Amino acid sequence: MPAVLFVCSANQCRSPIAEVLFREHLEQIGIGDEWRVESAGIWAMDGAPAMALARE
Numbered sequence: 001m002p003a004v005l006f007v008c009s010a011n012q013c014r015s016p017i018a019e020v021l022f023r024e025h026l027e028q029i030g031i032g033d034e035w036r037v038e039s040a041g042i043w044a045m046d047g048a049p050a051m052a053l054a055r056e
Helices: 014-028
Strands: 005-006 038-040
Touching: 005 014, 014 038
Parallel strands: 005 038
Antiparallel strands: none
């Protein structure tokens, strides 16, 4: 299974948005179930929520 990991500083804005956009793209072209897509942060704190802008 192909995999992609989007990484930013805190995993609160950039990488979660990239993850969602990439997942949506994969779904649109019909291969969403064939990929593992995740996001992470190099300084992320456990349990810290995504920024409100990223959740929209």
